[in-house]
Structure formats: structure tokens, C-alpha cells
Amino acid sequence: MNKIVEKVALSENVVKMILEAPAIARKRKAGQFIVLLMDEKGERIPLTIVDSDPERGAITIIFQVVGKTTAAMAAMKVDDYFSDVQGPLGNPTDIKKIGQIVCIGGGVGVGVVYPLAAALKQAGNRVISIIGARTKDLLILEEEMKQVSDRLIVATDDGSYGFHGFVSTVLQNLIDAGEKIEEVFAIGPVPMMKVIANLTRPYGIKTVVSLNPIMVDATGMCGACRVSVGGKTRFTCVDGPEFDGHQVDFDLLTSRLRMYCDQESVAYEKHKCGWHGN
Amino acid sequence: MKNTSVDGMETEEKKSKKEKIPRQQMPEQTPGVRVKNFDEVPLGYSEETAVLEAKRCIQCKKPGCIAGCPVDVKIPEFIQAITDGKFLEAAHILKETNSLPAVCGRVCPQEEQCEKVCILGKKGDPVAIGRLERFAADYERKTGQISIPDLPAPNGKKIAVIGAGPSGLTIAGDLVKLGYAATIFEGLHKAGGVLVYGIPEFRLPKAIVEAEVDYLKKLGVKIETNAVIGRIATIDELFAEGYDAVYIAVGAGAPVFMNIPGENLSGIYSANEYLTRSNLMKAYLFPEYDTPIVRGRNVAVIGGGNVAMDSVRTALRLGAENAYIIYRRTEVEMPARKEEVHHAHEEGVQFKLLTNPVEYIGDEKAWVTGMKCIRMELGEPDASGRRSPVPIEGSEFVIDVDAVVVAVGTMANPIVPATTPGLETNRRGYIVVKGESGETTRPGIYAGGDIVTGAATVILAMGAGKQAARAMHAYLSGK
Ligand SMILES: Cc1cc2nc3c(=O)[nH]c(=O)nc-3n(C[C@H](O)[C@H](O)[C@H](O)COP(=O)(O)OP(=O)(O)OC[C@H]3O[C@@H](n4cnc5c(N)ncnc54)[C@H](O)[C@@H]3O)c2cc1C
Ligand SMILES: Cc1cc2nc3c(=O)[nH]c(=O)nc-3n(C[C@H](O)[C@H](O)[C@H](O)COP(=O)(O)OP(=O)(O)OC[C@H]3O[C@@H](n4cnc5c(N)ncnc54)[C@H](O)[C@@H]3O)c2cc1C
Ligand code: SF4
Ligand code: FES
Numbered sequence: 001m002n003k004i005v006e007k008v009a010l011s012e013n014v015v016k017m018i019l020e021a022p023a024i025a026r027k028r029k030a031g032q033f034i035v036l037l038m039d040e041k042g043e044r045i046p047l048t049i050v051d052s053d054p055e056r057g058a059i060t061i062i063f064q065v066v067g068k069t070t071a072a073m074a075a076m077k078v079d080d081y082f083s084d085v086q087g088p089l090g091n092p093t094d095i096k097k098i099g100q101i102v103c104i105g106g107g108v109g110v111g112v113v114y115p116l117a118a119a120l121k122q123a124g125n126r127v128i129s130i131i132g133a134r135t136k137d138l139l140i141l142e143e144e145m146k147q148v149s150d151r152l153i154v155a156t157d158d159g160s161y162g163f164h165g166f167v168s169t170v171l172q173n174l175i176d177a178g179e180k181i182e183e184v185f186a187i188g189p190v191p192m193m194k195v196i197a198n199l200t201r202p203y204g205i206k207t208v209v210s211l212n213p214i215m216v217d218a219t220g221m222c223g224a225c226r227v228s229v230g231g232k233t234r235f236t237c238v239d240g241p242e243f244d245g246h247q248v249d250f251d252l253l254t255s256r257l258r259m260y261c262d263q264e265s266v267a268y269e270k271h272k273c274g275w276h277g278n
Numbered sequence: 279m280k281n282t283s284v285d286g287m288e289t290e291e292k293k294s295k296k297e298k299i300p301r302q303q304m305p306e307q308t309p310g311v312r313v314k315n316f317d318e319v320p321l322g323y324s325e326e327t328a329v330l331e332a333k334r335c336i337q338c339k340k341p342g343c344i345a346g347c348p349v350d351v352k353i354p355e356f357i358q359a360i361t362d363g364k365f366l367e368a369a370h371i372l373k374e375t376n377s378l379p380a381v382c383g384r385v386c387p388q389e390e391q392c393e394k395v396c397i398l399g400k401k402g403d404p405v406a407i408g409r410l411e412r413f414a415a416d417y418e419r420k421t422g423q424i425s426i427p428d429l430p431a432p433n434g435k436k437i438a439v440i441g442a443g444p445s446g447l448t449i450a451g452d453l454v455k456l457g458y459a460a461t462i463f464e465g466l467h468k469a470g471g472v473l474v475y476g477i478p479e480f481r482l483p484k485a486i487v488e489a490e491v492d493y494l495k496k497l498g499v500k501i502e503t504n505a506v507i508g509r510i511a512t513i514d515e516l517f518a519e520g521y522d523a524v525y526i527a528v529g530a531g532a533p534v535f536m537n538i539p540g541e542n543l544s545g546i547y548s549a550n551e552y553l554t555r556s557n558l559m560k561a562y563l564f565p566e567y568d569t570p571i572v573r574g575r576n577v578a579v580i581g582g583g584n585v586a587m588d589s590v591r592t593a594l595r596l597g598a599e600n601a602y603i604i605y606r607r608t609e610v611e612m613p614a615r616k617e618e619v620h621h622a623h624e625e626g627v628q629f630k631l632l633t634n635p636v637e638y639i640g641d642e643k644a645w646v647t648g649m650k651c652i653r654m655e656l657g658e659p660d661a662s663g664r665r666s667p668v669p670i671e672g673s674e675f676v677i678d679v680d681a682v683v684v685a686v687g688t689m690a691n692p693i694v695p696a697t698t699p700g701l702e703t704n705r706r707g708y709i710v711v712k713g714e715s716g717e718t719t720r721p722g723i724y725a726g727g728d729i730v731t732g733a734a735t736v737i738l739a740m741g742a743g744k745q746a747a748r749a750m751h752a753y754l755s756g757k
Contacts, residue, residue: 069568
């Protein structure tokens with residue numbers, strides 16, 4: 001049983017929660033995730049650990065409402081409990097001093113890239129961050145990202161705030177302006193990660209992406225989370241979640257993420273399917 | 279409801295003069311009814327039938343059955359107690375050596391163990407030891423008269439057990455009875471291992487596993503769920519926290535795929551995923567439960583073991599019109615229990631034998647629509663003694679499918695070995711132990727169950743837990 005100690009709505013459909021999870025808070029490293037269950041009948045939901053406070057014994061998660069469970073979670077209140085929180089899971093990000101790097105976050109992916117940016121900054125890198133959203137009201141963590149970045153560029157698809165356009169265009173502009181970029185970390189909807197990986201490939205800029213396939217156990221036991229990287233099948237929960245973006249088969253990831261669309265829309269009236277879709 | 283019996287498959291009883299009572303049948307749900315539900319298939323003996331069956335035992339002076347049991351259950355003794363109508367006592371005798379009799383009575387391959395060597399089997403049918411075991415254990419549970427034995431005073435030593443499958447549960451129970459403080463760390467949110475995530479409700483009701491786990495908790499075993507060792511703590515960190523010894527019982531949980539083209543198409547599952555969704559997450563009750571599962575019309579299950587039978591029978595219950603077993607050898611070589619193959623036949627599973635998939639075909643949404651197979655013939659016996667199948671060139675054909683379950687085996691999960699320096703594993707990733715004690719190459723670390731033997735049986739995993747409990751006790755007493 002894990003108690004919700006804080007809850008904040010970051011935008012119309014993105015929620016931040018702080019949960020009691022002392023052991024995980026002590027142990028987790030940037031890039032790792034948890035799996036949580038609301039109750040006995042719940043689904044196992046993987047979510048990135050955005051932040052942790054070992055002294056308070058608490059971890060932060062940020063999630064977007066995309067289906068039945070995330071909608072139900074958004075309706076939970078401070079002092080409510082999750083029946084289970086399992087973690088930390090997945091491999092931590094390989095944090096080291098690289099030089100100048102770019103961290104890109106799209107939509108709720110900003111929450112996932114934030115711990116990486118923070119850890120990379122602390123390791124002595126010069127961090128340029130690009131964060132984006134469809135529109136100004138949906139942008140999250142601008143302040144937090146500013147604090148862990150040497151430079152922050154904001155983009156909105158509709159131009160309501162910051163740069164008018166996609167985060168990928170901002171990256172292209174940086175490259176065109178002659179910025180020396182050693183490595184890119186790109187996290188967000190699958191189409192965004194695919195575009196960024198295709199963009200950096202011709203320049204030979206190493207690009208790390210964090211994948212979000214459907215998972216069940218998240219311990220390497222089921223293979224639900226299998227993805228194809230460099231033509232080889234890998235299990236995201238134990239081999240990832242981060243992979244070399246130039247090697248990932250994003251189309252396979254997209255099709256596998258749609259596996260339960262029909263059924264999920266039974267469970268969740270609205271007929272839409274995930275933040276990675278479109 | 280009309281009931282049939284598994285005895286329908288057994289050879290015609292040849293009655294000897296001494297043996298007047300025939301092997302007692304156990305009532306079952308009829309195939310037509312049971313394929314529409316997930317309730318248990320065999321319904322268990324009544325008190326009368328149990329006593330009748332128990333009376334068949336001739337109480338051998340040198341009972342073969344005990345030698346056939348991996349944990350040396352005192353078989354004639356517990357059967358005698360049933361004959362005398364002392365059902366609770368029968369359960370207590372069972373529990374002296376077998377901490378999970380209600381489970382073993384249901385899933386042990388008795389036909390390969392105790393019943394195989396029962397003297398009555400020489401001339402007719404052996405005593406139905408498994409069914410009697412189930413009866414006694416169920417009787418105890420149903421009457422609620424589960425007794426907690428007197429425990430010795432705590433000896434102040436702490437032991438960490440990794441994995442709450444049958445092996446981990448068994449050793450934890452034994453250690454507590456020896457005065458140790460035992461804590462099980464389990465990666466999933468429920469204890470039981472394969473008993474809760476793999477074996478379906480219709481073969482092993484989850485309430486039974488829960489009752490066994492509750493019993494261990496009452497004994498004083500601590501179970502920490504959601505704790506993946508190697509992630510939340512390494513074994514060395516457990517020692518640093520003050521544990522005196524560690525038992526690794528993480529099973530052989532990683533799925534094996536065949537690495538053929540199209541295997542990652544949507545609709546294709548590993549048996550582990552398919553069964554975990556259905557059993558652990560109760561996807562068969564979706565949308566009441568939140569986890570979905572693909573309900574295919576034409577479902578192909580690849581493999582011929584218990585896991586394949588459990589998967590294909592699950593597919594039928596999820597509404598498949600055609601449920602196939604695709605197996606590259608013949609029924610004779612199938613490693614599944616005969617009873618389960620028989621149940622699958624009765625329920626309408628279609629067996630496509632001497633057949634092996636070579637490629638999957640998908641539609642524009644990358645969903646599997648077909649499976650290209652090749653016909654096989656049996657060649658020379660391989661290392662395991664089974665005749666190895668060889669493909670017949672040019673015999674390819676396509677089966678229409680919209681869901682596939684790959685049940686061709688499992689392998690070692692590397693998380694624990696990879697995070698434990700000095701722990702030796704073999705070529706296939708299984709942990710190397712010295713003989714039956716379960717001692718690994720690191721002092722104070724023991725291992726047993728599927729992570730040592732590769733996929734085996736519940737009773738062998740339990741037996742390994744018992745042996746290791748003794749070895750650990752000797753090691754820690756001498757320390
Ligand atoms: C390692 C990892 C980290 C993640 N981190 C975050 C995060 O920090 N914030 C966030 O908002 N989301 C994150 N996700 C995605 C999040 O888990 C899903 O959005 C969530 O499970 C959807 O559940 P639902 O019941 O609300 O939606 P559903 O109605 O179940 O599904 C909506 C869509 O979400 C996807 N989905 C469903 N179940 C899962 C599942 N078990 N795993 C992954 N995707 C699923 C499917 O494509 C589905 O079509 C992460 C996923 C992974 C694998
Ligand atoms: C579908 C199916 C049907 C079967 N049918 C039969 C049958 O009819 N009869 C029979 O005798 N046998 C059967 N078996 C085999 C039998 O279930 C196994 O041999 C037995 O369960 C092995 O026990 P174990 O304790 O070694 O491991 P498991 O039962 O596999 O348990 C291992 C436990 O360890 C946990 N774990 C793994 N890694 C970690 C970690 N890093 N940290 C913490 N916990 C971890 C797992 O979550 C799991 O709960 C079947 C198996 C399957 C899959
Ligand atoms: S071998 Fe058969 S008859 Fe003899 S004691 Fe065992 S169960 Fe009874
Ligand atoms: S989620 Fe089951 S293996 Fe990764």
C-alpha cells in the first residue's frame with residue numbers, strides 16, 4: 001500500500017503525484033520506472049520515476065490521462081492508496097560527462113526527460129533542453145527544466161507560446177546554427193522520437209530514446225514489451241527502457257501499442273488510443 | 279449436470295481377486311459445460327469415495343510409492359488415516375513432509391511418480407494417491423481446522439528467500455519451523471510463482487494457493503511483494519542488511535521465442551504473457567478487471583507440454599472457435615501430462631502434429647493473420663532419447679490464425695545472477711549447485727527449483743527447498 005501525499009494538476013490532462021515509497025526513493029536512479037496497481041482489479045501501469053526524495057521517503061510520478069486507469073488515477077485524492085508499487089525497474093541511464101548534450105521532451109515526455117536532464121547536468125554536461133507541447137496550456141515542467149538546463153527552448157505546435165513548430169525543427173535549427181552536439185536524449189510520443197532519430201542519423205549524433213511499450217510483469221518474464229532494436233528482439237523492461245534511437249523499429253512499436261485499442265475503448269468510453277498514437 | 283471422468287481414459291480394469299474395489303472415479307464438469315467457464319474441472323472425491331479408494335491400498339511393508347515421491351510423503355500412513363475416517367489426521371501426516379498438499383494433489387504428475395510404482399499398478403490400476411492427497415488437504419481447508427504447529431524459540435538468525443514460488447514458499451516454511459526469521463522477497467504483487475501466474479484457475483484454483491500462502495504467513499513467514507532482487511537490493515546488500523543466508527528460488531521465468539519471421543506481430547504471445555494476463559491479472563474477467571487479453575477466434579498454440587495445454591484450454595474458454603496445438607513431434611512424445619492431453623481432446627482442441635511454424639503473416643495493421651507451417655517426420659533419436667523431427671521439404675501450408683501462443687519453453691531470468699558477483703551459472707544461465715544441498719559457489723547462498731534444474735515440476739522445486747533448508751541449518755548451526 002502506497003499513499004498519495006501530494007497531487008497537482010499540471011495541465012488539463014497531466015497530473016503530478018508524490019507517493020510514499022521509501023525503499024524505492026532510496027534506491028532509484030535516473031531513467032528507472034515503477035509499475036503500479038490501483039487495486040485488486042487494476043492493471044499494471046508502468047510510469048517513469050520523475051524525482052525522488054529519500055528523506056521524505058517519496059517518489060514523484062507524472063502521468064497523462066489516456067485510458068481507463070490513468071483517468072481513474074486522476075480522480076484519486078491525497079491520502080488515497082495504491083495497492084502496489086513495484087520498483088525501481090529498468091536500467092538506469094548511463095550518466096557520464098559527455099560535453100554538450102540536448103534533452104528533448106514532448107508532451108508528458110517532458111516528465112520522463114526531466115530526471116535525465118537533471119542527472120546529466122549534475123555530471124557536468126552542458127545541457128540544452130527543448131520541450132514542446134501542442135499548445136501553451138499543455139506545456140509542463142517549464143520552471144523545473146529551466147533549473148537543470150544551461151539553455152531552455154520551448155516550442156508549441158500552434159505557436160501559442162515560444163517557438164511556433166515542432167521540437168524537431170528547433171533541433172534542426174540548432175544543428176544548422178553550428179551548435180556542437182555530442183548526444184541527444186529524446187523522449188515523447190513515438191512519432192516524435194522517430195522524427196528526431198531520423199533527423200540526427202545523417203549527422204551521426206548519438207540519440208538515446210526511452211521506449212514505452214505495453215508491459216505486464218516488467219521483470220523479463222512475459223515478453224509483452226518486446227521491441228526490435230538493430231533487427232534483434234529486446235525486452236524493454238530488462239534491456240531498456242533506453243535504446244539507441246537509430247536502431248529502433250518505431251513502426252513495430254506503434255503497431256504493438258495499438259494491440260488493445262478496441263478493447264481499451266470498451267473499458268474507457270472515449271475512442272482514443274494513447275499519447276504515442278495520433 | 280452430467281459428469282464424466284478421467285478414468286474414461288484409463289485401461290479397462292483387470293480385476294484380480296484380492297482387489298475387489300475398482301479405482302474410484304473423480305467426478306468432473308462435462309466438457310461442453312466446462313469450456314464455457316474457468317471453474318475447476320475435476321470436482322474431488324466425496325468422503326465415501328475417498329474411503330473406498332483408500333481401502334484399496336494394501337499397506338505394503340516396503341511401500342514402493344514412498345520411494346516414488348520426491349519428498350517422501352508417508353503415503354500408506356495418510357491413506358490408512360483416510361480409511362479410518364480420520365481425515366484431519368491424514369492432512370497432518372501429509373503436511374509433515376509436503377507443505378502444499380492441496381496443490382500437489384492437483385498438479386503433481388503422480389502417473390510418473392508414486393502411482394507409477396504402486397504395487398497395485400502391476401496388475402491393474404494403482405491407488406489414486408493424488409486424488410486422496412487432494413481430498414485430505416481440501417477437507418482440512420474446508421473445515422477451517424488448520425492447526426499451527428508449536429514453533430521453537432527464535433534463534434536470532436535471518437534468512438532471505440528470493441522468489442515466492444513453490445520452492446521459496448517451502449524453504450521459508452521449513453526455516454521458520456527451525457526457529458529462523460524468514461523473509462521472502464517476491465518481484466510480483468502476489469506470492470505463488472507459477473502457481474498464481476501460470477497454472478490456470480480451472481486446474482488449480484487461486485483460492486487454494488492463497489490459503490497455503492496465508493498459512494505460511496500465520497507461521498510467521500514474512501513476504502515482501504513488489505521487490506525485485508537485483509533492482510531494489512542486490513544479494514550483497516541483503517547480507518549487509520544483516521541476513522545470515524540467502525536462498526535463490528527465482529524460477530525459469532524468461533520466455534523462449536523461436537526467432538522466426540513475423541514473431542513480433544500483434545496477436546502473438548509468449549505463453550507466459552498469455553497465462554499471466556489470464557491468471558494473475560484475471561483478464562478473462564475483463565472489463566470487470568482492467569487487464570485486456572486478445573480473444574482470438576482461431577488460436578494456435580505452439581508446443582506439447584503442460585504450458586501448451588494450459589494455454590490452448592484457456593483459449594477455448596476465452597471463446598476461440600478453433601484452438602490448435604501445433605507440435606513438431608507426435609502425441610507419444612508430448613511432455614504434457616496424459617490427463618491434460620486427454621482433457622484437451624475432450625474439450626475439442628485440434629491437434630496438428632508433426633507440424634512446425636516457419637513464418638507468420640500479418641495484415642496492414644501488423645496483426646497476425648496466418649501461420650506458415652511445415653510438415654515434419656520423425657528421424658533418429660536425439661540426445662534426450664526422443665526421435666528428432668525433420669522438416670519435409672516443400673510441405674509448407676498456411677493456417678489462418680488471429681492469435682498465437684508460443685509455448686516452446688522457458689529459460690533462466692538473468693537479473694539475480696547478473697547482479698551477484700561470484701555466483702556461477704552454467705552455459706544456459708542456470709545456477710550451479712553442489713549436489714542436493716543447493717549450495718552455490720558463494721558461501722551462504724543457496725539455490726533451488728527451476729533456476730537450478732530448468733523448467734521442472736512443483737514437487738521437485740519443493741523438494742529442493744526442503745534439502746536446502748537442512749543444508750542451511752547445518753551451515754548456520756556450525757557457524
Ligand atoms: C517504461 C515506461 C514508462 C512510462 N512512463 C510514463 C510516464 O512517465 N507518464 C505517462 O503518462 N505515461 C508513461 N508510460 C505510459 C503509460 O504506462 C500508459 O499510458 C498507461 O499504462 C495507460 O494506461 P490506461 O489504462 O490509462 O490506458 P489504456 O486504456 O490501458 O491504454 C491506452 C493506451 O496506452 C497504452 N498502454 C496501455 N497499457 C499499457 C501498459 N501497461 N504499458 C504501456 N502502455 C500501455 C496502449 O497503447 C493503449 O492503447 C510509460 C510506459 C512505459 C512502458
Ligand atoms: C503453465 C505452467 C503449467 C505447469 N504445470 C505443472 C504441473 O501440472 N505440474 C507440475 O508439477 N509442474 C507444472 N509446471 C512447472 C512448475 O510450475 C514449476 O516447475 C515450479 O513452479 C517451479 O517452482 P520455483 O519455485 O522454482 O519457481 P517459480 O514457480 O517460477 O517461482 C519463482 C518466483 O520468483 C519470482 N522472481 C523471479 N525473479 C525474481 C527476482 N529477481 N526477485 C524477486 N522475485 C523474483 C517470480 O516472480 C516467481 O514468483 C508448470 C509450469 C507452467 C509455467
Ligand atoms: S504402493 Fe500402493 S498399495 Fe502399496 S502402500 Fe503405496 S499406495 Fe498402498
Ligand atoms: S514486461 Fe514482461 S518481459 Fe517486459
